[in-house]
């Protein structure tokens with residue numbers, strides 16, 4: 001096999017070039033090639049300095065994640081990096097694209113770094129539940145100091161070349177189109193400089209204050225994750241231990257994370273997210289329909305949020321409402337959201353004007369005639385949607401995509417009222433639609449392949465993670481939410497409290513439990529509005545005006561800042577309802593709550609897969625992580641069931657509590673096969 005790494009001599013400079021698409025990950029072939037190149041440079045008396053660069057779209061984007069957990073092959077990254085570091089001839093890293101993880105560590109082991117202005121550098125291993133395991137945690141603080149290093153390794157966001165140059169990570173920012181020539185010139189400039197600057201020879205002062213401040217600032221977002229603390233510990237070690245001892249410490253911490261379940265879950269998510277974009281029977285080269293203008297019907301919370309996604313991506317939006325007042329209110333909220341983001345420095349100061357300048361508010365559906373994609377976000381009612389799609393069919397131009405933001409309804413039934421069901425698709429955004437990353441793309445029976453491909457590509461453009469779902473009640477996400485909700489309510493009737501059930505979920509790592517969620521969404525949702533008809537605890541709460549957060553009372557009591565406290569009155573209502581139903585009260589264990597609220601979700605996920613309503617188990621995981629806050633470090637419900645709990649235990653638990661277990665789940669538990 002030919003090596004992905006080649007060497008080119010430019011008089012006294014040896015240029016070592018990796019060409020390993022798509023991202024020059026540091027797989028065995030690349031590591032072996034680098035080792036050979038550096039060794040040639042060291043041993044060839046005519047070579048005075050070396051440059052390492054990459055072809056393609058990026059400098060090394062990291063270790064090859066697909067090799068993790070497999071038997072080691074070829075030269076190790078440590079071996080290559082040690083050899084580079086020890087070279088008596090200077091090595092210059094010539095960086096473009098994204099120098100990430102192991103790639104950034106290769107750059108750190110070089111004696112000099114030059115980068116084009118558009119390059120970024122970072123150590124994102126923490127996002128994979130890991131830490132930089134090739135000296136990154138020991139070298140980086142020695143250059144940028146403890147404080148900046150903590151941000152880079154324990155949060156994992158990369159920094160642009162200009163910033164990297166400011167903090168000393170990059171020695172020179174070079175021409176965008178002359179990287180190789182500029183790097184060679186730089187190498188010649190430094191070829192005879194002695195001593196060779198080695199990061200390992202530097203020291204960095206401890207900064208306990210910065211460490212404490214960092215922990216305090218980011219405590220909430222790091223909650224439940226193992227990797228951030230390990231990253232912090234390594235940075236501290238860099239400031240307290242000699243280099244070699246620090247490296248040993250880094251190695252131990254790295255191995256601990258690498259063999260744990262959290263990193264496995266986070267790596268699973270990395271690939272799951274990318275896999276979700278692929279549709280099994282749709283050619284990735286399918287020609288896309290151009291989307292230059294989007295129509296959104298409904299300027300409520302959902303319609304406004306949906307519109308913002310497109311405006312932020314520079315796509316013009318026509319937004320339609322029925323009343324001027326509602327239209328003004330909706331667009332006002334959008335403007336306020338943009339302005340708040342600008343005030344917080346999250347977007348550029350001129351971004352709100354730019355985005356709002358692309359918006360055309362109107363009261364007339366006819367104004368959607370020139371839109372390439374029309375998304376309705378109106379009241380969730382089949383008759384309303386059918387009437388709207390009948391009208392849209394007469395208004396929309398030929399080839400326009402007609403999408404419904406329905407969260408439960410049958411997209412085929414909606415499509416059937418049009419003469420172009422092949423152009424109809426579900427685009428289920430999650431609230432708040434301008435923030436949540438998930439988009440369920442609901443594939444109708446007749447949805448055309450190019451419509452699907454176009455919507456998937458558009459999702460990427462507006463920075464969503466799109467997952468394809470088939471038509472069924474609640475699609476993937478809400479369909480799995482339903483059994484959880486049913487069981488949570490039954491558990492209340494049997495003697496658990498809302499606090500106990502919610503705490504099991506938040507301890508598990510969910511942002512909130514079923515009753516906190518009900519209070520947030522509104523206890524009155526779906527209520528028949530007849531106070532004399534009390535058929536459930538929810539009815540009883542709603543009848544008393546306990547509609548959740550918006551009323552200051554629901555399953556919990558709320559203060560004016562919406563802080564929740566357990567509610568004696570809600571507990572009384574629950575007790576009264578239970579007493580009327582003559583149900584005995586018993587102690588419920590936390591384990592039972594897990595078995596009865598989370599295991600049935602896995603069961604439902606298996607049914608969804610059996611019915612072909614999701615393409616693959618990892619898609620189900622993406623939906624629950626991106627749309628409902630399932631903890632990333634548990635990899636999604638299907639990953640969790642298979643890798644943390646074990647399917648046998650899930651099946652036993654479901655049977656113990658009298659659930660009808662999905663056949664695919666039973667057989668996978670018996671054979672040990674993975675859920676597909």
Ligand code: 3HC
Nearest residue numbers: 022025061062063064065066100101102124132133134274
């Ligand atoms: N290893 C293996 N494959 C990788 C990879 C890696 N490090 N990084 C990306 N890929 C693959 C993706 O899976 C994808 O494959 P597919 O086309 O078959 O789905 C393909 O490369 C392209 O990736 P993206 O779709 O993500 O391309 P983008 O252009 O959107 O993004 C990127 C490029 C910014 C480099 C992004 O891929 C990324 O963030 N990669 C991961 C970076 C990372 O986490 N590096 C650290 C790795 S761990 C490490 O280095 C440990 C060390 O300290 C010892």
